[in-house]
Amino acid sequence: MNAEQLTQTKTDISIIADYNSMRSSQVLFEEQCQLKRFLTYSEILIKRFTVDNINMPLIEEMTKQLVALAELCFTDKQDGGKRKFNVKTQLQSVLNNTKQTISEKIADAFLDQTIDKVCKEYSKQELIEFATNIMKLGNKVAKGCLKTCFQD
Structure with a gap:
């Protein structure tokens, strides 16, 4: 391998490394955006359901909504274990x-x-459709809901 080929190989390796670094940063950014989206909507749901005497039907309904939300937000982004961890948290x-x-x-x-x-x-698929409907509804009233939900 002559000096010119060696230089070209080093350049190619550098381009590949830069691309891989950029791609991993992009994937990380996408995952963080999905998590932020999940956390924002789940906080709204939790504010709706957090009451003094929370009961089993409310917990089940909230679980359904959070699982659906996780399925929508983390589709093809994280495995089921991580989705379940976020819902459980x-x-x-x-x-x-x-x-x-x-x-x-x-x-x-x-x-x-x-x-x-x-x-x-x-x-x-049912859960994803359910979460999509919740989020469409949520987007319509998001500003008002966020203001009222998070006031102390």
């Missing part, structure tokens, strides 16, 4: 902020069962 915060005396271990098992139940009852 949100629901755990609800249980922690209510007056229920539920141990952490029981809460984890309870949330796992509730999420699994929702996933069994609805297909992924």
Whole structure:
């Protein structure tokens, strides 16, 4: 390999490295945007459902909405385990902020069962359609909702 070929090879490697770096940054940015989108909408849902005496039907309905939202926001971005983790984190915060005396271990098992139940009852496509409808509705009233939901 002569000096010219060596220089060209180094340039090619540099271009590939730059492209790979740019691509990984883009993927990371997209994932962070999806997470931000999920967290924004899930906060709105949680504000709607967080009440003093939250009951099982409310938890199930919120779980359905959060799972649907996660399916929509994280489609082809993260595996099911990470989606489930995000949903569980949100629901755990609800249980922690209510007056229920539920141990952490029981809460984890309870949330796992509730999420699994929702996933069994609805297909992924049904959940995505459900979340899309929620978000369309949410977009219409987002400014007003965000103002009222997050006022102290």
